Amino acid sequence: xxxxxxxxxxxxxxxxxxxxxxxxxxxxxxxxxxxxxxxxxxxxxxxxxxxxxxxxxxxxxxxxxxxxxxxxxxxxxxxxxxxxxxxxxxxxxxxxxxxxxxxxxxxxxxxxxxxxxxxxxxxxxxxxxxxxxxxxxxxxxxxxxxxxxxxxxxxxxxxxxxxxxxxxxxxxxxxxxxxxxxxxxxxxxxxxxxxxxxxxxxxxxxxxxxxxxxxx
Amino acid sequence: xxxxxxxxxxxxxxxxxxxxxxxxxxxxxxxxxxxxxxxxxxxxxxxxxxxxxxxxxxxxxxxxxxxxxxxxxxxxxxxxxxxxxxxxxxxxxxxxxxxxxxxxxxxxxxxxxxxxxxxxxxxxxxxxxxxxxxxxxxxxxxxxxxxxxxxxxxxxxxxxxxxxxxxxxxxxxxxxxxxxxxxxxxxxxxxxxx
Numbered sequence: 061x062x063x064x065x066x067x068x069x070x071x072x073x074x075x076x077x078x079x080x081x082x083x084x085x086x087x088x089x090x091x092x093x094x095x096x097x098x099x100x101x102x103x104x105x106x107x108x109x110x111x112x113x114x115x116x117x118x119x120x121x122x123x124x125x126x127x128x129x130x131x132x133x134x135x136x137x138x139x140x141x142x143x144x145x146x147x148x149x150x151x152x153x154x155x156x157x158x159x160x161x162x163x164x165x166x167x168x169x170x171x172x173x174x175x176x177x178x179x180x181x182x183x184x185x186x187x188x189x190x191x192x193x194x195x196x197x198x199x200x201x202x203x204x205x206x207x208x209x210x211x212x213x214x215x216x217x218x219x220x221x222x223x224x225x226x227x228x229x230x231x232x233x234x235x236x237x238x239x240x241x242x243x244x245x246x247x248x249x250x251x252x253x254x255x256x257x258x259x260x261x262x263x264x265x266x267x268x269x270x271x272x273x274x275x276x
Numbered sequence: 277x278x279x280x281x282x283x284x285x286x287x288x289x290x291x292x293x294x295x296x297x298x299x300x301x302x303x304x305x306x307x308x309x310x311x312x313x314x315x316x317x318x319x320x321x322x323x324x325x326x327x328x329x330x331x332x333x334x335x336x337x338x339x340x341x342x343x344x345x346x347x348x349x350x351x352x353x354x355x356x357x358x359x360x361x362x363x364x365x366x367x368x369x370x371x372x373x374x375x376x377x378x379x380x381x382x383x384x385x386x387x388x389x390x391x392x393x394x395x396x397x398x399x400x401x402x403x404x405x406x407x408x409x410x411x412x413x414x415x416x417x418x419x420x421x422x423x424x425x426x427x428x429x430x431x432x433x434x435x436x437x438x439x440x441x442x443x444x445x446x447x448x449x450x451x452x453x454x455x456x457x458x459x460x461x462x463x464x465x466x467x468x469x470x
Contacts, residue, residue: 164465165465166461166462166464166465167369167458167461167462167465169461170457170458170461170462171369171458174454174457174458178454205406205410206464206465208406208409209402209406209464210461210464212402212405212444213402213451213457213460213461213464216444216445216451217451217452217457220451220452236417237413237414237417240412240413240416240417241409241410241413244409244412244413244437245409
């Protein structure tokens with residue numbers, strides 16, 4: 061079981077089953093990426109593996125970000141899939157790094173994830189967490205049908221690896237129908253919004269019933 | 277897959293003895309077509325073909341070149357490379373769906389062809405699943421939660437989605453295998469280009 065409640069204080073996510081995939085949805089600037097990466101960092105602190113798939117940030121920046129969050133980080137705990145398709149890459153010494161030609165190159169992303177999973181297994185990390193930031197960028201490269209299927213197939217793969225998956229989407233960047241479609245590829249949903257007194261979150265689909273909105 | 281008589285396997289192999297052996301093994305379960313080089317293979321390839329067994333080293337067009345042309349034609353068939361050397365991970369990056377290394381045993385050949393057929397079934401199930409999910413999303417975007425709970429069509433749809441999801445989890449053993457995973461993703465990319 062994976063405990064995500066130290067990052068977001070909700071009972072519903074205290075013991076998340078291995079193989080679960082969770083969508084983190086909210087409008088721009090609500091900290092979706094920070095939450096996804098902090099959940100990964102929390103796993104790294106307990107000797108789990110972590111795979112970060114990034115469509116907007118350079119692998120080396122993500123690497124540094126994790127080094128900052130987890131001082132005791134071992135590079136072989138980390139898989140980095142950089143999908144920007146940019147020519148320059150700075151060093152990510154020791155981490156399982158894979159560069160993909162574009163956020164629309166699903167096969168390339170799949171190969172990167174496969175290699176990272178393989179590497180992490182070899183390094184002795186059987187449990188782990190994967191974060192993909194963001195589905196919104198992928199949706200600008202390919203249609204919602206393809207992204208939905210991709211999420212479904214990737215979730216199945218993570219399920220057989222006993223990993224959990226976290227995927228972010230900017231709910232304000234797409235029409236409601238698109239978000240409703242994408243949501244259905246996941247076991248659970250963490251929703252974020254800007255409330256009167258700052259950011260709020262709620263958890264749906266995990267546990268018996270949806271949680272209430274809560275300030276975070 | 278199509279509604280023709282049964283699954284069709286196309287063997288592209290320049291050594292006649294080898295090709296005959298494969299045919300002998302497969303002919304009880306599949307309709308088998310044989311081509312002894314890449315050009316003939318491309319001629320015999322149409323929408324009825326489900327699986328292609330493609331020898332990599334042939335005079336004339338190489339297996340890699342034939343594969344490239346198959347993908348260009350956007351046929352839904354699955355392609356297994358047949359090779360004398362054990363390849364590494366790169367065969368997946370090259371766009372093949374599977375590989376068989378020579379010498380091949382009957383059992384192996386059957387397993388591979390069957391797995392490729394299962395992948396096509398998985399793709400079809402996933403497509404069906406998506407169509408239902410999209411329908412559900414449309415209803416959710418246009419009706420309130422209270423309205424939905426009383427809508428028979430919506431309630432039935434939810435049940436259908438649930439049962440199809442279970443079927444998908446069973447299919448391909450839940451995409452456990454790396455080759456299945458990559459090949460399925462490649463199928464998505466190919467489909468999107470059409």
